[in-house]
Amino acid sequence: MNAPDPFPGLDEIESRLARWLPSQRWFAAKTQPITSVRILLRHTLAVTEEVRAEHLVVEVELGDASRQVYQVPLGFRATVGHALSAWTLPAASVDRESGRDPDVAYDGLHDPEVIGRYAALLTGDIAAGPFGVHLVEDPVEPVPGVTDGSGHEEWPTRGRALGAEQSNTSVVLGETLLLKMFRRLAPGINPDVELHRALGEAHSAQVARLRAWLDVPLHGARATAAMAQDFEPNAADGWSMALGSVRDLLVEADLYAGELGTDFAAESRRIGSAVADVHASLADRLGSRRTPLADTVAAMRRRLDSALGTVPELADLAPSIRSVFDAAAEGSTSVQRIHGDLHLGQVLRTPERWLLIDFEGEPAKTLEQRRTPDSPLRDIAGMIRSFDYAAHYPLSSTDMNGTASQREFRAREWAQRNADAFTDGYAAAYGRDPRDALPLLRAYELDKAVYEAVYETHHRPRWVALPLAAIRRLLDGVD
Numbered sequence: 001m002n003a004p005d006p007f008p009g010l011d012e013i014e015s016r017l018a019r020w021l022p023s024q025r026w027f028a029a030k031t032q033p034i035t036s037v038r039i040l041l042r043h044t045l046a047v048t049e050e051v052r053a054e055h056l057v058v059e060v061e062l063g064d065a066s067r068q069v070y071q072v073p074l075g076f077r078a079t080v081g082h083a084l085s086a087w088t089l090p091a092a093s094v095d096r097e098s099g100r101d102p103d104v105a106y107d108g109l110h111d112p113e114v115i116g117r118y119a120a121l122l123t124g125d126i127a128a129g130p131f132g133v134h135l136v137e138d139p140v141e142p143v144p145g146v147t148d149g150s151g152h153e154e155w156p157t158r159g160r161a162l163g164a165e166q167s168n169t170s171v172v173l174g175e176t177l178l179l180k181m182f183r184r185l186a187p188g189i190n191p192d193v194e195l196h197r198a199l200g201e202a203h204s205a206q207v208a209r210l211r212a213w214l215d216v217p218l219h220g221a222r223a224t225a226a227m228a229q230d231f232e233p234n235a236a237d238g239w240s241m242a243l244g245s246v247r248d249l250l251v252e253a254d255l256y257a258g259e260l261g262t263d264f265a266a267e268s269r270r271i272g273s274a275v276a277d278v279h280a281s282l283a284d285r286l287g288s289r290r291t292p293l294a295d296t297v298a299a300m301r302r303r304l305d306s307a308l309g310t311v312p313e314l315a316d317l318a319p320s321i322r323s324v325f326d327a328a329a330e331g332s333t334s335v336q337r338i339h340g341d342l343h344l345g346q347v348l349r350t351p352e353r354w355l356l357i358d359f360e361g362e363p364a365k366t367l368e369q370r371r372t373p374d375s376p377l378r379d380i381a382g383m384i385r386s387f388d389y390a391a392h393y394p395l396s397s398t399d400m401n402g403t404a405s406q407r408e409f410r411a412r413e414w415a416q417r418n419a420d421a422f423t424d425g426y427a428a429a430y431g432r433d434p435r436d437a438l439p440l441l442r443a444y445e446l447d448k449a450v451y452e453a454v455y456e457t458h459h460r461p462r463w464v465a466l467p468l469a470a471i472r473r474l475l476d477g478v479d
């Protein structure tokens with residue numbers, strides 16, 4: 001029996017992608033119209049009677065003439081069932097020549113058949129084509145669950161998409177490996193691979209082991225396309241755990257945070273210690289240097305200026321924010337590679353330890369900015385901001401006891417208690433207390449809150465009040 005027809009016309013798939021991309025969680029340019037989509041790479045991974053799997057790299061041109069590059073793994077089938085129907089591209093027009101309905105195109109990372117083709121790239125079962133396949137040898141800690149001594153040829157190929165769609169799309173292979181497909185591409189190595197690799201070489205217990213990565217050609221260089229790491233099947237993320245603790249506190253509005261069965265402070269302390277361990281390993285493997293704080297503060301000021309165009313509510317607060325920045329501009333500070341976008345959603349509690357995940361840095365920054373050494377205080381401020389987010393996020397729920405001011409008091413108490421425990425844990429493990437540099441720490445907290453106000457305006461407009469209220473609280477605390 002014949003396999004399905006070759007590709008539909010390029011123009012057609014490009015125009016369908018232009019209509020489909022803006023609704024995808026990982027598509028970053030939500031506020032701009034797409035003016036064109038151009039396919040840079042199209043590689044067929046499999047053609048069977050049922051399904052065709054194609055890997056696309058596309059360049060999207062936006063209304064302001066800027067360009068972004070995305071990876072789009074596509075599946076094509078004659079018909080799709082319920083599970084895939086949420087992931088389909090807009091329908092193609094009827095094929096005039098054959099007179100039959102063309103195949104349905106959909107996001108391939110939600111189809112186990114398509115996922116299996118990417119896994120087969122890792123095991124060497126299919127030709128690599130344009131992909132570079134890089135395997136990380138680790139004889140000391142082989143992939144858990146894979147028979148002792150077996151190599152990558154034995155890795156699982158059955159896969160399922162992970163529930164949460166975020167900046168990228170991750171699939172679980174055989175409940176053993178996590179394969180993350182980067183959505184937005186830039187030439188060069190992705191810091192997620194670079195830092196997981198460095199931390200693996202340092203035998204850090206605070207990250208999942210990197211096992212392999214893929215790259216593809218892009219604009220005359222190579223771009224990291226995907227990475228495979230150990231999957232932790234019994235992990236809970238810090239954001240969900242913290243929210244559980246805050247909700248319990250707000251329901252019991254008469255109890256202090258430390259009296260709760262779900263008090264989170266001991267975990268916050270452990271997270272602090274894990275972050276300190278990662279910072280120490282990164283400085284050890286990749287070095288550190290000093291930088292003038294005037295440059296650091298100038299970058300914060302530029303970010304604030306640009307945020308004013310997106311978040312008009314920041315205008316009244318800007319002079320006070322600038323004063324906090326300027327108070328931190330004297331002297332120099334130590335910079336090194338850091339996580340870059342640390343928050344409670346980036347830490348996973350396994351039965352044994354806390355893991356840091358997702359070392360890509362802030363999605364809005366360029367690859368070069370994300371790879372530039374920065375102060376460890378940026379990560380510490382990111383976590384402190386996240387405790388504040390977790391404490392204030394549930395305040396809008398209706399099933400709470402106590403008055404509004406009592407709940408606000410409890411929320412602040414929870415945020416402070418956990419920020420303190422986190423910083424104590426960090427200081428004990430690192431040997432230096434981040435609060436010794438308080439003006440700079442406060443400047444980083446405000447810088448992060450400004451970033452969050454922009455992020456929320458673009459991605460979750462209903463949440464923007466959270467960072468704005470936090471900025472006001474931070475400024476009140478300074479006066």
Ligand SMILES: Nc1ncnc2c1ncn2[C@@H]1O[C@H](COP(=O)(O)OP(=O)(O)O)[C@@H](O)[C@H]1O
Binds near residue numbers: 165167168170357
């Ligand atoms: N090693 C791991 N084991 C188990 N789950 C993981 C692991 N790494 C990440 N995850 C889960 O996958 C989700 C997406 O991972 P992340 O690296 O944050 O992707 P993204 O870049 O898309 O934000 C996380 O929220 C986490 O729940």
Ligand SMILES: O=P(O)(O)O[C@H]1O[C@H](CO)[C@@H](O[C@H]2O[C@H](CO)[C@@H](O)[C@H](O)[C@H]2O)[C@H](O)[C@H]1O
Binds near residue numbers: 239345389390455
């Ligand atoms: O995880 P990502 O790399 O995609 O990070 C982005 O999205 C985060 C939201 O998921 C965002 O974090 C903000 O919201 C969190 C709660 O959902 C909160 O814990 C963080 O403190 C807050 O910054 C992150 O800033 C953004 O880069």
